[in-house]
Amino acid sequence: MMTDRDLGAAGTDNRPPMLEEDDFESWNIRIERYIRCSKPITPFIRTRPAESKIQATLLGLNSTFPFVEKIIKEYTGQRPIHIQEACFEHTKKCFEDRFIPFLDIFKIHVMHSEVTWFNEATEFNRIFDELDNAYAKCFTDNKSLYAMNKRNIAKN
Incomplete structure (x- = not known):
């Protein structure tokens, strides 16, 4: 595997002067300072609602449709073994x-x-x-x- 020094030696003829080993740290510091001090071109727009709104919506849905939670638990939870066997028997009979x-x-x-x-x-x-x-x-x-x-x- 090639190291940074080997990679640097491979392109010494055509490397820009700002990437010389002696001068690289100063350029790295300048770039970091530019990134920290610069302001974004467009301000960050919050696209998601606040967590309190999400919780309020979920609670509102739960109070409006109380059976939904039961259905979700019924279809996503682990079924008892007798239900799995009944499903297998039904499939076998269908076949x-x-x-x-x-x-x-x-x-x-x-x-x-x-x-x-x-x-x-x-x-x-x-x-x-x-x-x-x-x-x-x-x-x-x-x-x-x-x-x-x-x-x-x-x-x-």
Whole structure:
């Protein structure tokens, strides 16, 4: 790791005169004095209400809506173990009654789709093979007719 002295030695050629080691303390003192004595350009504006106003607002809300504190404690506090077990049982029952049957039906539809797509692809492949064979047969028939026409023309 490089020390301040190594870093200073690395840039001695292009360092401004105010950052020379001998003169650095005086500049540091001048900068600190400038910061302490200068006044801010814009005054500090308090953006938050005073603590007494916050407390008064909270007390006013508590007196207006007394059930809110109970609800907050109910939902943020630690639940008793029997409630956690009941939630787990409810989730488990929901999975068994709704989610797992849905996944089973979804798997059946996916498998049916795969079979259907495979059958369609096989059918298209068969049709294209038939078309290729028909084209090849037409091409050879056309070639033989062309050769026969040439022979007939040569005879005449």
